[in-house]
Amino acid sequence: MPVEPVVQSVPALFEPIAQLSPAAFDLPFREGYVRSTIFVSLYVSVIAVTLSTLVSIPIAILMGFIEFPGKRFVKSVINTGMGFPSVVVGLLVLFAVSNQGPLGSLNLIFTREAMIMSQFVLATPPITAISLAAITGVDDGVRDAARVLGGTRIAVALVVLKEARYGIATAVLAGFGRAISEVGSVLIVGGNITSAAGISKTRTLTTAIQLEARQGQYETAMVLGAVLVALVLTVNAVVIRLGDSGVGR
Amino acid sequence: MSIHRRRFVAALGAGAVASTAGCAQLGQGQSGDGSGGAGVAGETLTLTTTTSTYDTGLLDAIHTDFEEMYGVTVDAVAQGTGAALESARNGDSDVVMVHARGLEDEFLRNGYGVNRRDLMFNDFVIIGPEDDPAGIQGMSSATDALTAIADAEAAFVSRGDNSGTHTKELNLWEAAGTDPGGDWYQETGTGMGEALNIANQQGAYTLSDRGTFISQRSEIDLTILVQGPIEGGPEILANPYGVMAVNPGVHDNANYDLAMAYIGWITSPGVQNSISEYQVNGEQLFFPEAVSEDPDFQQYVPEGWSSDNSDA
Numbered sequence: 001m002p003v004e005p006v007v008q009s010v011p012a013l014f015e016p017i018a019q020l021s022p023a024a025f026d027l028p029f030r031e032g033y034v035r036s037t038i039f040v041s042l043y044v045s046v047i048a049v050t051l052s053t054l055v056s057i058p059i060a061i062l063m064g065f066i067e068f069p070g071k072r073f074v075k076s077v078i079n080t081g082m083g084f085p086s087v088v089v090g091l092l093v094l095f096a097v098s099n100q101g102p103l104g105s106l107n108l109i110f111t112r113e114a115m116i117m118s119q120f121v122l123a124t125p126p127i128t129a130i131s132l133a134a135i136t137g138v139d140d141g142v143r144d145a146a147r148v149l150g151g152t153r154i155a156v157a158l159v160v161l162k163e164a165r166y167g168i169a170t171a172v173l174a175g176f177g178r179a180i181s182e183v184g185s186v187l188i189v190g191g192n193i194t195s196a197a198g199i200s201k202t203r204t205l206t207t208a209i210q211l212e213a214r215q216g217q218y219e220t221a222m223v224l225g226a227v228l229v230a231l232v233l234t235v236n237a238v239v240i241r242l243g244d245s246g247v248g249r
Numbered sequence: 250m251s252i253h254r255r256r257f258v259a260a261l262g263a264g265a266v267a268s269t270a271g272c273a274q275l276g277q278g279q280s281g282d283g284s285g286g287a288g289v290a291g292e293t294l295t296l297t298t299t300t301s302t303y304d305t306g307l308l309d310a311i312h313t314d315f316e317e318m319y320g321v322t323v324d325a326v327a328q329g330t331g332a333a334l335e336s337a338r339n340g341d342s343d344v345v346m347v348h349a350r351g352l353e354d355e356f357l358r359n360g361y362g363v364n365r366r367d368l369m370f371n372d373f374v375i376i377g378p379e380d381d382p383a384g385i386q387g388m389s390s391a392t393d394a395l396t397a398i399a400d401a402e403a404a405f406v407s408r409g410d411n412s413g414t415h416t417k418e419l420n421l422w423e424a425a426g427t428d429p430g431g432d433w434y435q436e437t438g439t440g441m442g443e444a445l446n447i448a449n450q451q452g453a454y455t456l457s458d459r460g461t462f463i464s465q466r467s468e469i470d471l472t473i474l475v476q477g478p479i480e481g482g483p484e485i486l487a488n489p490y491g492v493m494a495v496n497p498g499v500h501d502n503a504n505y506d507l508a509m510a511y512i513g514w515i516t517s518p519g520v521q522n523s524i525s526e527y528q529v530n531g532e533q534l535f536f537p538e539a540v541s542e543d544p545d546f547q548q549y550v551p552e553g554w555s556s557d558n559s560d561a
Contacts (some may be wrong), residue, residue, distance in 0.1 A: 008345065010375075022461045066265070098339045098340070098341050098525035099340030099500060099502060100339050100340060104340070104502075105502075107502070109341045110295060110324060110326060110341070144541065146490050191324065191326035191328075192326070192327065193324045193325065193326060194309075195316075195322065195323075196308070196309045196310075196311075196316060196323065196325075197309075197313060201324065202466055211304075211327075213442075213443060214304065214439065214440035214441075214442050214443050215440070215442035215443075215464075216442040216443060216445060216446040216465050216468060217306050217442070218446075
């Protein structure tokens, strides 16, 4: 299956399913529905993961280079966060952004911004933990060599970061994977809204799948599932290719 | 990456500006600026509703008209009756459209809702496998049918999600004097469509609203065993939908102007007609109830309320 333009690959995805069940092929989606749903999925996940990365990497660097009391405790908190149930995060964000909550005056309930908040909370622990593992996993010899060559602390850190870049890319991808495949919290705080014309406002691929399954439309749910998998594969391929071209430089 | 971040910040800023603008407009509205639709243009109405109105496609079919008439956006959040009312209770929606009169009345009595109107109705039907192990086919009493299912310990799928349908089911069990339990009674915690699929796979009985059953009938082997009032069945299976605005006296951020415009629009003869014309698989799903020569005053207040008794 070609991985390039996701939207164009939708008809191709339909074909095998259309053979199984012609009825499913007759009721595909309204114009712009799949595209806007993909857009919302990407918009929310990419922004959330970007913000998570901006927070996580500095934390991982600090923890990777500085010893401080309670470090093991902080580490175990982060590791626990990796397994934090998304529905619970959704509920916490809901309480925060609901009209009655501390952020109620910002009117964030049922918006993409609220979805970004919950995905930020979900994506940050895995990105931090995996980045930290990548940084601490860099061979001590590399650090020593950089130090011996007279590097400042910052220069040593940059060398270590360069060595750890694949691990960090994996961390970001893991965070992205968690964000884009997550359904519980975005459903609660986003509300799974489209316009009357079928253009997504807060409907992601995952919540669209949930909606189809709720209605017993398992074929269309499968089609959307295939789109989601194709999307994740594409993003992974792009990031890995970026990483490879980085080596060439 | 920085572009995305900027866009996010911009979006947050825009949200803040929009919310401030909303307040300013509300202020103008209160000072008697009666310039019609122009005052609400660009605003968003948040409607929390049940899965049955949304999943049948009714709302998408009719909302375009409202959006064009007022130049606004309707955000319909399909949650199930219990959750829809809870969102409204928290001030997270402007108007609710649900189908559980008992829960609606509680919502009104607690002061969260105002200006309730009867909107439309359809009915519930008891669905089951064609071989009908409990022998309920054609029974004229829904409670007798449930009692027969319980006596036969035939598999029954319950929504178990505090939705309007689930509330109705529990009321029926109570009316039947049976406390369902045991392996044959399964709470799924899912929407109607999924519950129908589960019942289908297990050859189980379930209670469904007629609309969802019709929209899914072609994909499942279950059949209607006890009809609702639309097809001459017992009145207890009636499924009336109500619509009401969130009380701006409790939640001052509620978009009350637009909520009332919505209620006025959806209970108007034209839209009531559109509701009756909405069909899935060639069948009418909802029957309008708002327009009448002889309005039922009980639609405006909690059922049984009267100005004479003091428990307002």
